[in-house]
Amino acid sequence: MFVTLNGGRTWTNASGNLPDAPATGSVIWRGKLVVSTDVGIFATSYSGPGNWVRLGGGQPAAPSVDLNVSPDQGYLLVATHGQGLWRLG
Numbered sequence: 001m002f003v004t005l006n007g008g009r010t011w012t013n014a015s016g017n018l019p020d021a022p023a024t025g026s027v028i029w030r031g032k033l034v035v036s037t038d039v040g041i042f043a044t045s046y047s048g049p050g051n052w053v054r055l056g057g058g059q060p061a062a063p064s065v066d067l068n069v070s071p072d073q074g075y076l077l078v079a080t081h082g083q084g085l086w087r088l089g
Contacts, residue, residue, distance in 0.1 A: 001035065001050070016050030018042055025067045029076050036064035041078055041088065056088045 001018060002011040014033070021038040028034070032043040033050075039061045044050035056078065066079040075089030 003033065014044065014050040016044065016052055018044075018050055018052045024063070024065055027067045027069050027076070029069045030073060034067060034076065036067045036078065038063040040064065041067070041076075056086060059083075059086050059088070 001013070001015050001023065003014045004011050018035070019037060019039050019042075023035050023037050025036045026033060029043070032045060034041060034043045034055065035052075040059060041055040041064055042052040043055050044052045055076070059078070060080070060083045062083040063081040064078050065081050068077045070077070070089075075087050078086040078088060080086065
């Protein structure tokens, strides 16, 4: 995964310890870059190379197909393939 903080002039590899699995979406939530993957949801500070932390301790390791942040930034909605809709927050 690569990120840019200057409109695309330069890119930084932020893969860090992110699992080697397809990523399906990303959002900024609570000052973190959050990525949905085929094995779960992960978050990191997007200011540098990623030290990724898995979110949603009770969520199964199922492909996450959509991420949405609530209007008040209070929670994250995660749609999974075959495991329903999850609310993280």
